[in-house]
């Protein structure tokens with residue numbers, strides 16, 4: 692699954708987009724090109740960021756880099772456009788894919804908290820959820836509503852053009868729930884941060900006490 696090719700077709704499934712018919716297989720987020728194209732088609736502002744070099748650490752040069760090979764360049768690289776994604780990725784092989792938090796806000800919480808909230812939210816509407824190194828999860832909500840989900844000191848909200856998330860297949864990043872309906876490029880509708888915040892508050896409350904430490908690590 693780590694090869695760049697789609698396992699069934701051997702091709703990027705999105706290349707079959709012609710004559711008005713978009714043939715879809717599952718979007719292969721292990722393939723930087725297929726993944727980048729899918730993000731760009733959602734209208735997201737995506738740039739190529741730092742990358743992790745084998746045995747040489749993050750290209751930012753910080754030996755204690757807190758986001759190994761998965762954070763934006765300073766200044767950020769050019770925004771990827773659909774026609775030149777392959778070229779851009781060939782110029783920066785292994786580069787992370789960074790999305791600015793413009794068409795969504797990212798609500799970052801400890802992973803176990805996110806999974807408990809996702810169980811509740813699945814009954815309402817699937818919420819795109821990105822997991823980083825199995826430790827933190829980013830729930831995507833409507834833009835400029837993330838602040839309503841900041842219900843606990845362990846919640847970090849990223850919003851606006853200066854905020855960012857590293858997207859799969861960036862180092863350590865994977866989708867728990869991708870931002871599109873499976874096998875399509877139809878985006879999931881985003882919830883208001885308030886709806887997510889209400890459930891977050893309850894889950895944090897339940898996690899306090901008996902198992903706070905375990906749940907928040």
Ligand SMILES: [Zn+2]
Nearest residue numbers: 749751756760
């Ligand atoms: Zn770095």
